[in-house]
Amino acid sequence: MSDEKNRPDADDLPDGSGSDGSAPEPGEDTTSGGGPEDPSH
Structure with a gap:
């Protein structure tokens, strides 16, 4: 499950994040x- 550390959950990042x-x-x-810098937030 080491991949989860490299790819945070969507809840941890703003919408539209590449991660x-x-x-x-x-x-x-x-x-x-x-x-x-995201204008939608």
Whole structure:
């Protein structure tokens, strides 16, 4: 289960983050991985 440490749960990351594999929302900065620069949050 070491893979889970490298891939955090979606709950630990904002929507659209490349790590959680969720679909990006409109206007979301996928380049920053859905970080603080994400305008949708």
